[in-house]
Amino acid sequence: MEEKSVDVLTPGSDESAIDERRYTGPSTGIETNLAEVLADVMGVERVSVDSHFFDDLGANSLVMAHFCARVRKRTDLPSASMKDIYRHPTIRSLATGLADAATTPSEPQVPVSTEVVPPAGTVRYALCGTLQFLLFLGYSFLAGLFADRGYAWVSAGSDVIGIYLRSFVFGGVGFVGLCTFPIVAKWLLIGRWKSREFPVWGLTYLRFWTIKVLIHANPMIFFVGNPLYVLYLRALGARIGKGVTILSRNVPVCTDLLTIGAGTVIRKDSFFLCYRADAGRIRTGRVTLGRDVFIGEKTVLDIDTSMGDGAQLGHTSTLYSGQVVPDGQRRHGSPAQLTEHDYLRIRPAKCGTLRRAGFGLLTVLQLFLLYVPLTVGGAYMLVTLVPALHNRLSPGALGFTSPDLYIDALILSFVLFFGFVVVGLAVLFTVPRLLNLAVEPDKVYPLYGFHYSIHRAIGRMTNIKFFTWLFGDSSYIVPYMRGLGYDLSQVEQTGSNFGTEVQHESPYLCSVGSGTMVADGLSIINADFSSTSFRVSRASIGAHNFLGNNIAYPSGAKTGENCLLATKVMVPLDGEVREGVGLLGSPCFEIPRSVERDSRFDGLRAGDELRRNLAAKNRYNIRSMILFLLVRWLHFFVLTMLGLANVDLYDSYGHALIPVFLVFSLGFTAVYFVLVERGIAAFRALRPQLCSIYDPYFWWHERLWKVPDKYLDVFNGTPFKNVIWRMLGVRIGSRVFDDGCYLTERTLTTIGSDCTLNAGSKIQCHSQEDGTFKSDRSTIGAGCTLGVGAHVHYGVTMGDGAVLAPDSFLMKGEEVPQHACWGGNPATEMRDAPCQPEALTQKA
Numbered sequence: 001m002e003e004k005s006v007d008v009l010t011p012g013s014d015e016s017a018i019d020e021r022r023y024t025g026p027s028t029g030i031e032t033n034l035a036e037v038l039a040d041v042m043g044v045e046r047v048s049v050d051s052h053f054f055d056d057l058g059a060n061s062l063v064m065a066h067f068c069a070r071v072r073k074r075t076d077l078p079s080a081s082m083k084d085i086y087r088h089p090t091i092r093s094l095a096t097g098l099a100d101a102a103t104t105p106s107e108p109q110v111p112v113s114t115e116v117v118p119p120a121g122t123v124r125y126a127l128c129g130t131l132q133f134l135l136f137l138g139y140s141f142l143a144g145l146f147a148d149r150g151y152a153w154v155s156a157g158s159d160v161i162g163i164y165l166r167s168f169v170f171g172g173v174g175f176v177g178l179c180t181f182p183i184v185a186k187w188l189l190i191g192r193w194k195s196r197e198f199p200v201w202g203l204t205y206l207r208f209w210t211i212k213v214l215i216h217a218n219p220m221i222f223f224v225g226n227p228l229y230v231l232y233l234r235a236l237g238a239r240i241g242k243g244v245t246i247l248s249r250n251v252p253v254c255t256d257l258l259t260i261g262a263g264t265v266i267r268k269d270s271f272f273l274c275y276r277a278d279a280g281r282i283r284t285g286r287v288t289l290g291r292d293v294f295i296g297e298k299t300v301l302d303i304d305t306s307m308g309d310g311a312q313l314g315h316t317s318t319l320y321s322g323q324v325v326p327d328g329q330r331r332h333g334s335p336a337q338l339t340e341h342d343y344l345r346i347r348p349a350k351c352g353t354l355r356r357a358g359f360g361l362l363t364v365l366q367l368f369l370l371y372v373p374l375t376v377g378g379a380y381m382l383v384t385l386v387p388a389l390h391n392r393l394s395p396g397a398l399g400f401t402s403p404d405l406y407i408d409a410l411i412l413s414f415v416l417f418f419g420f421v422v423v424g425l426a427v428l429f430t431v432p433r434l435l436n437l438a439v440e441p442d443k444v445y446p447l448y449g450f451h452y453s454i455h456r457a458i459g460r461m462t463n464i465k466f467f468t469w470l471f472g473d474s475s476y477i478v479p480y481m482r483g484l485g486y487d488l489s490q491v492e493q494t495g496s497n498f499g500t501e502v503q504h505e506s507p508y509l510c511s512v513g514s515g516t517m518v519a520d521g522l523s524i525i526n527a528d529f530s531s532t533s534f535r536v537s538r539a540s541i542g543a544h545n546f547l548g549n550n551i552a553y554p555s556g557a558k559t560g561e562n563c564l565l566a567t568k569v570m571v572p573l574d575g576e577v578r579e580g581v582g583l584l585g586s587p588c589f590e591i592p593r594s595v596e597r598d599s600r601f602d603g604l605r606a607g608d609e610l611r612r613n614l615a616a617k618n619r620y621n622i623r624s625m626i627l628f629l630l631v632r633w634l635h636f637f638v639l640t641m642l643g644l645a646n647v648d649l650y651d652s653y654g655h656a657l658i659p660v661f662l663v664f665s666l667g668f669t670a671v672y673f674v675l676v677e678r679g680i681a682a683f684r685a686l687r688p689q690l691c692s693i694y695d696p697y698f699w700w701h702e703r704l705w706k707v708p709d710k711y712l713d714v715f716n717g718t719p720f721k722n723v724i725w726r727m728l729g730v731r732i733g734s735r736v737f738d739d740g741c742y743l744t745e746r747t748l749t750t751i752g753s754d755c756t757l758n759a760g761s762k763i764q765c766h767s768q769e770d771g772t773f774k775s776d777r778s779t780i781g782a783g784c785t786l787g788v789g790a791h792v793h794y795g796v797t798m799g800d801g802a803v804l805a806p807d808s809f810l811m812k813g814e815e816v817p818q819h820a821c822w823g824g825n826p827a828t829e830m831r832d833a834p835c836q837p838e839a840l841t842q843k844a
Contacts, residue, residue, distance in 0.1 A: 024050040030095045033077055038091065041067045049091035054592045061591075062795060065813030072817065072829075081828035082811050086584065086591045119280055119754040119783075120201040125735045128201040129719035135210060137659055144658025150174060154376060164373050171372030175219060182214035183235050186255075192237060193254035193274070195304075197283040200737045200756075208275075208282060209717050212253045224249050225456060226363055227356040227448065233258070241291065242353065243531045245447065248272070250760075254284045261291035261309065263531040265344075269523065269552075271788050272301040276321075276806065277739055277756045278785055290327065294344045297525055298552045300334075300760075300789045300807040312343045315525065315552045316570040316586050318789075318807035320823065332570065333587040334807045334825040341574045345556070349446035349533035359448035409641035416640075417633045424464070429483045432458045436485070436508050444535045452534060455506070455527070462507045470629070472500030472520075473702045474621035475614070487511040489543070495617040496693050496768070498522075500705065506536045513543030513561065519768055520705075521550035528555075542579070546770050550762075550791060559583070564593050564769070568791055568809045568825055585809075586825040594770070613694035620699040628706050631676055638672070639665055669711045674727045677707040677746075685729060685747035688776040698773045701766075705744070716740045716759070725751075733782060741786065745775060745794075752782030752800065760789040767794060767812065781818070805830065 026032040026049050039047050041063060053059045059067075064085045071080045078098040088097040150170040157163035189207045198204040215236070223229040225247050230240050236255040241262030248266055252258050254274035266272065272295075275284045285303025289295070293307050296315035305319040313319065314332030325331050332339045435454050445451040462484050471477040477498045478491050485507035491497065492515040499520035504510050505527035512518070518541075526539040539555040541547070548567035558572045560579035565571065570586035572578070582591040646661045680703050691697055715721035721738045728746040733753030741757035743749050745765035751757075763786075766775040776795035780786070784798050787806030798804070798816040805823025816822050821830040 022051070023048045024092075026091070028095060030077065030099060031091055033074065034071065034095055035091050037070045037074065037077075038067050041070060047091065049095075051090060053085060053089045055089075061811070062813040065795075065811060065815075069813075069815035072815070079829055082814070082826050083585065083589075083824075083828055086589060120199060120735055122734065125201045125719055128206055131206055132209065132718050133720075135206075137663060140659035140662045141656070144656070144662075146174065146177070147658060150376075167373040167376040168368060171376040172368045175367070175372060179218060179220050179232070182211065182218050183232075185214055186211050186236055193256040193284055195257065195285050197278075197281050199281050200277065201735070205282060208253075212717065215251055215253060218251075221249060221251060223363070227360045228363060231360075243351075243356070245529060245531050247529065252287075257284060257286045257303075259286070259288045261289055261293060263292040264289050264295070265293070265529050265531050266295040267297040267299075267315070267525075267529065269297055270295050270299045270301070271760060271806075273759065273788065274303060276303055276788055277737055277758050278803075279783060279801075280735075280737060280754055280756055285321065292531070296332075296343055296552075297523060297554075298550070298789075300787075302788070302806050314339065314341065314343045314570070314573075315554060316568065316825075318586075318805075318825075320805060334570075334809075335805075335823065337587070339574075339587070343573075344530060346528040346530050346533055346535050347444060348530050349444055351446040351448060351532035355446065355448050359452075405644055406641060409637055409644050412644075413633065413637040413640040417636050418629075421629070425467070425483075428461060428464065428467070432461050432507070433485065436506070439506070439536060441509055442535060442537050444533050446533055447529075447531075455534065455536065458507075459505050463503050465501070468498075468502055469500045469706065469708075470625060472498055472502070473705065474625065475618050476621065476625070481507070485510070489514045493614060494693070494771070495614050495621070504539075509536055509538040509555075511538060511540040513541060513545065515544040516541055516546070517768075517770060518547045519549045519567075522547055523552045525552055525554040548767075548769075549764065562593060564591075566591070567764075567767075567793065570825070584826060616696075617694060617699055620696070621702075624699075624703050624706065627703075632708065635669065635672055638668065642668075666711070666714060670715075670724055671727075673708055673711065674724065677704060677728060680704060680707065681729075681747070686745055686775065688748070690772070690774050693768065693771050693773055695773070701773070701775075712742075713740065748775060748777045748794075750777065750779040752780060752784065754783050755780055756785040758786055758788040758790065758806070761786040761791070763792045765794040776812075787823075 023046070026035050031049050035047050035049055039045065042057065042059065047057060051057050053064055061082065065082055068080045068082060068085065071077050080094065080098060084094060084097060088094040154163060154166045154170055157166045190211055198208075220229060220232040223232070225245070229246060230244055233246075233252070233255055234240055238252065238255040238258040238260070240260045241264070243263045244260050245264075246266045247268045248270040249268065250271050250273065252272055252274050257274040258272065272287050274287050275282055277283070283303060286306070287301050287303065288306035290307055290309035290311065292310045294312040295301070296313055296317060298316050299313055300318045302319055302321040304321045305323050307313065307319070307325040308327035308329070310328040311325040312330040313325070313336060314330070316334070317332045317336050318334040319325070319331075320335045323336060325336070330339050330341060330343065331337060332341070332343075435458050438454050439445075439451055439458075467480060468477070471480040473496055475493050475495050475497075478488060478493065481498065482488055487510065489512070494517055496517060498518045499522075501520040502518065502522045504524040509526045510524050524539050527534055527536045537555045539553060539557070541553060542559060542561040542563060544562045545559070545565065547553070547565045548569070550568050551565055551571065553571050554573060556573055558575055558577050559565065560577045562580045563578055564582035566582060566584040568586065569583050569588050572583070572588055578590070580593055582593045583589070584591045642661060642665060646657050689697060689701070712721065712724065715724060717737070717739050722732055722736050725732050725738075725743070725746065730743060730746045731750040733751060733755070735753060736751055736755045736757065738757045740759035741761045741763065743763050748765040749763050763778055763780070765778050766773065774794065778792055778794055778796040780792070780798045781800035781802060783801040785803045786792065787804055787808060789807040790804045790810070791808070792804070792810045793812040795813045796810055796815075798810075799818035799820065801819040802816045803821045804810055804816070804827060805821070807825065808823045808827040809825040810816070810822065810827045814827070822828060823830045
């Protein structure tokens with residue numbers, strides 16, 4: 001349904017689907033004006049007001065997005081959005097729908113501050129970056145000093161028992177220190193968080209960033225889903241009642257503003273940060289959840305939101321700032337709206353305070369008596385007792401310029417890296433299967449017991465991202481997913497059945513029908529949770545579906561065969577089973593499954609042509625997999641070599657080398673992967689494309705998606721991330737605040753000065769739909785704001801000072817006017833929300 005450009009996709013007058021014998025002329029002024037605009041966009045003489053945009057006129061979504069943009073520029077016409085187009089797919093129905101909307105009072109939207117805020121100066125921007133670097137260096141120095149003293153003390157142990165006891169003490173003290181340091185720092189630097197706002201790049205922001213980084217780097221993040229994590233948030237100031245279950249790894253920062261009532265459940269990938277960034281300012285606000293509240297997966301709770309006792313928010317939904325959900329009410333959608341569906345689909349079980357305390361205590365005992373001593377003491381014993389490693393790692397044994405250093409690094413890195421690949425696959429295909437025998441489908445188990453521990457272990461082991469990264473976007477992802485336990489029926493191999501980012505809660509209860517293709521970001525929800533119980537059940541995706549990006553797919557979904565699930569769609573759990581249609585938005589509504597021009601490459605996907613193309617793609621993908629294994633191993637080899645050299649120089653420089661090693665390793669990682677990505681692209685910018693997935697260009701483009709980029713997260717909220725974006729080819733202005741945005745095609749992205757990009761936002765300059773790949777440029781004007789979890793598609797233009805609300809989906813081809821506020825999924829104009837003043841987009 002997406003296309004490259006209007007010039008390529010719009011039918012000419014000779015190929016238009018208009019039947020002159022069925023032509024119906026306009027009867028009102030608005031119909032006349034809309035028909036004139038559409039005819040001009042499509043390059044035809046006239047269009048019938050009763051002709052279906054897609055079925056009769058042969059238009060597609062990108063053409064209609066340009067039509068909407070033209071309509072919005074006309075002062076004599078009401079504003080139109082893509083949601084209006086899909087709901088009213090003829091000129092006549094659209095004219096009626098727009099006229100009715102203009103006379104219907106809209107829901108009050110949350111106003112955006114109109115305070116004139118001058119952009120931060122370059123000096124303050126640079127000074128903040130310098131102080132952030134010094135803080136990182138100081139923290140690394142303290143960590144290095146502690147590690148140095150601890151290793152020396154552990155090595156003084158006389159026997160195995162002595163080393164174990166010393167490892168237990170040192171590791172335990174170190175772990176407790178890492179966990180408590182952010183808590184102490186928060187209370188010393190901040191005290192209690194309050195609802196306020198302050199500019200980025202200032203001293204207040206520096207304190208905010210310091211606490212945010214310490215909280216995110218805290219090892220307590222590994223205890224999400226454990227009662228210990230709730231205690232940790234309480235220590236940071238959050239007001240959390242009894243029996244709360246939190247499964248999201250998105251850690252709240254302004255914890256004093258977070259209130260969660262007893263018995264509440266928060267599913268994974270939910271955002272409840274208690275802050276957001278707007279137009280160069282950080283705004284903190286309360287998030288209040290009553291008792292027995294349910295928050296679904298992939299949701300966003302903006303600041304100043306609240307939910308009453310027993311309220312529910314479904315998956316892929318959003319509460320905008322100021323929204324209040326009354327007691328017992330159920331909401332879903334973006335923004336959230338009333339629904340009758342009950343998202344809490346599991347009965348409670350017996351799980352009291354004693355059970356939770358026992359589970360937490362057992363976790364602590366395992367950590368301190370098993371994992372910590374084995375990690376610390378095991379590493380020491382391995383180095384000490386294995387002669388080869390002992391000789392290589394002994395200080396002074398190697399000269400920094402000695403060839404032996406590089407040979408030892410080569411052997412050590414090769415054995416560790418490729419040993420992990422081989423052993424990791426063997427473990428993934430065997431151990432979780434054995435563990436899965438203990439968990440029965442559709443049976444309700446209490447939380448925080450043996451079965452819960454088994455379920456968590458299966459999820460952690462089978463969701464290792466390295467292997468989906470390695471095998472994804474190729475034919476080899478299919479045997480890998482089958483090895484994990486997926487039921488893939490009779491697979492119609494396409495070479496792109498799954499992307500590189502797929503997650504689940506149990507791979508043994510995931511079914512995907514024949515001929516289905518899945519883009520990146522799929523999360524299969526095949527476990528239900530209450531505050532006291534959980535249950536795993538089968539989630540089935542029908543045959544011949546296409547799933548777009550960033551989709552949460554729950555068990556019991558009401559979708560069948562031959563469906564198109566658009567990016568960020570809220571998969572329905574109520575109503576009749578949908579088949580042969582497309583679904584878009586949150587809550588979802590039906591759109592055409594495809595249009596005529598989406599089938600242009602179908603001839604390449606059948607018979608002998610498919611076999612030849614697939615064989616060629618498989619050969620190319622094998623080369624890509626080998627290339628990136630070598631790329632990652634080479635990176636690991638260099639870090640190993642630096643580590644061995646660090647040991648060799650230890651006698652001369654002591655623990656001061658540890659922070660130097662950490663800083664140099666981080667800098668090297670960034671530069672190395674930047675050079676890899678730019679080298680693959682031959683240091684040239686990408687160009688908009690429209691091609692088959694069996695075009696060699698697409699295979700080459702897939703390589704760019706495989707370049708590792710998780711290191712970017714370390715630089716969130718700092719000026720250094722903008723430097724890296726520029727190195728990667730992004731056309732980015734000055735003083736951009738990036739709190740965790742992700743860009744898929746860097747050289748197709750333009751970002752203006754003083755933009756604000758919130759955590760979890762994404763600019764995706766491509767789309768893959770069935771067998772067709774499309775890409776185009778997206779431009780974000782100066783002073784724009786992308787909300788938390790917002791998603792911008794390809795071919796988009798946002799005017800200076802425009803705002804995209806949290807968790808919104810800005811569809812392909814949309815043009816957002818200057819200073820406009822858009823929100824929703826799909827995004828439309830929020831007419832009652834004033835936007836940022838012009839001063840925000842002026843250069844400092």
